[in-house]
Amino acid sequence: MELLLIGLHRRHLAGIDFARQKRGLTLATSIVASRRYANKMNDLGVLIYNGSGGNPSFCACRIPKDQTLEHGNLALKNSMDAKSPVRVIYGNKKDAAQNKKKGKTVVRYVYDGLYLVEKYWTEKENGCSVFKFQLRRIPGQPELAEMKILNKFQVEEDLKVYDVSQGKENLPIKLVNTINDEYPKPFTYVSRMTYASYVQTPLEGCNCINGCSDSVKCACVLKNQGEVPFNDGGCILHARPLVYECGPSCSCPPSCYNRVSQHGLKFKLEVFKTERMGWGVRSSMFIPSGSFICEYTGELLMDMEADKRDDDDYLFDIGQNYHDQELWEGLPTFTTKASLQDDDGPAFTIDAAERGNVGRFINHSCTPNLYAQNILYDHGDERVPHIMFFASEDIPPFQELTYHYNYNIGQVRDSDGKIKIKDCYCGSIECTGRLY
Numbered sequence: 001m002e003l004l005l006i007g008l009h010r011r012h013l014a015g016i017d018f019a020r021q022k023r024g025l026t027l028a029t030s031i032v033a034s035r036r037y038a039n040k041m042n043d044l045g046v047l048i049y050n051g052s053g054g055n056p057s058f059c060a061c062r063i064p065k066d067q068t069l070e071h072g073n074l075a076l077k078n079s080m081d082a083k084s085p086v087r088v089i090y091g092n093k094k095d096a097a098q099n100k101k102k103g104k105t106v107v108r109y110v111y112d113g114l115y116l117v118e119k120y121w122t123e124k125e126n127g128c129s130v131f132k133f134q135l136r137r138i139p140g141q142p143e144l145a146e147m148k149i150l151n152k153f154q155v156e157e158d159l160k161v162y163d164v165s166q167g168k169e170n171l172p173i174k175l176v177n178t179i180n181d182e183y184p185k186p187f188t189y190v191s192r193m194t195y196a197s198y199v200q201t202p203l204e205g206c207n208c209i210n211g212c213s214d215s216v217k218c219a220c221v222l223k224n225q226g227e228v229p230f231n232d233g234g235c236i237l238h239a240r241p242l243v244y245e246c247g248p249s250c251s252c253p254p255s256c257y258n259r260v261s262q263h264g265l266k267f268k269l270e271v272f273k274t275e276r277m278g279w280g281v282r283s284s285m286f287i288p289s290g291s292f293i294c295e296y297t298g299e300l301l302m303d304m305e306a307d308k309r310d311d312d313d314y315l316f317d318i319g320q321n322y323h324d325q326e327l328w329e330g331l332p333t334f335t336t337k338a339s340l341q342d343d344d345g346p347a348f349t350i351d352a353a354e355r356g357n358v359g360r361f362i363n364h365s366c367t368p369n370l371y372a373q374n375i376l377y378d379h380g381d382e383r384v385p386h387i388m389f390f391a392s393e394d395i396p397p398f399q400e401l402t403y404h405y406n407y408n409i410g411q412v413r414d415s416d417g418k419i420k421i422k423d424c425y426c427g428s429i430e431c432t433g434r435l436y
């Protein structure tokens, strides 16, 4: 209804809006790409959009039917033939779950720009024929991040001045506050972790010159149980206890597939003021599942030192998930398992209160869309891997990025040993109500 009121999409229940031209031809004017029909988006501005009709949930007879080339589907085909642009609006389903207010589901819709229909075909789904339309975003349009959103910090000049990373990342990080006039508390931005000499164990590299894929010859692939953990698009294949990227001691070039998180930010990130959780992080871009987001940098501390810090808001306990049995499932037992799960050695924590990067602003959610992956590439000390965040699902633009803090209720204590309690405001359906 909101899209209808502002005139962006006039059919309040149908995903494809169309208008009749003078000669009786219908052309699609806009489509709403929610996940209801399993539409697939990717970061190259290509959208595979499912046609309309035939869905049993919206039909009184409750029987799935073949889709037909009429109404919205025909309009999309006509738009393709006429090369007529179509507005694309993304419906943010996850936010729907996170914004349940007074029993009402609030969905956020984001206008993404004009697309052209490139081709269409039919596929069988659940025994019925379904139309698939491939649309591509017309190049040269401003990116969402540069569009005007009512926001006092998004005035052009401020944008140039206010890069949260102060030029230290390969992409600027915008600060957005639509709630009040506050800025984040000052801290020193560090895009990389620095390690004290006692953790500088060298990491043996590989000798590959023509790419790292050989599961017998490449020393790094071998350490990853015989497979490069990333696909050729730089997305991680699945979560593991520890990933070894190629690094400075390897012979392969920087473009090697097995180097991903060390190259820094790939998606434009924003630090934004949330309603109830202080600052948070989101991206103005669509993020495919498995993509690298950012590292969690800060001061490396032994746990004993970390316990003495007054501000515990920005502490990240390293290696906690080595004990997560799910991460080990399906992996052959390999030599490092014993050392990774060693309980006796010193434990380490990263403190990002005074020195840190954009990772320090990522909030907790009980239904997160990121996870923390342990990665080694520039040193070999398995006790202190880099903490790298990866997307655990496709993330639509402007959805808050979150990971699970893994605190057990009752585990966090203050300096007097008293159990600390903090409410969780993530708002997800599965929220326990307690952060710790």
Ligand SMILES: C[S@@+](CC[C@H](N)C(=O)[O-])C[C@H]1O[C@@H](n2cnc3c(N)ncnc32)[C@H](O)[C@@H]1O
Binding pocket: 276, 277, 278, 279, 280, 312, 313, 314, 315, 360, 361, 362, 363, 364, 365, 423, 424, 425, 426, 435
């Ligand atoms: C690593 S910081 C995250 C960034 C923080 N929101 C800020 O403004 O700088 C962790 C702190 O954020 C807040 N926070 C993060 N997730 C939260 C949640 N789900 N509910 C309530 N507070 C949360 C808590 O104060 C927590 O100690």
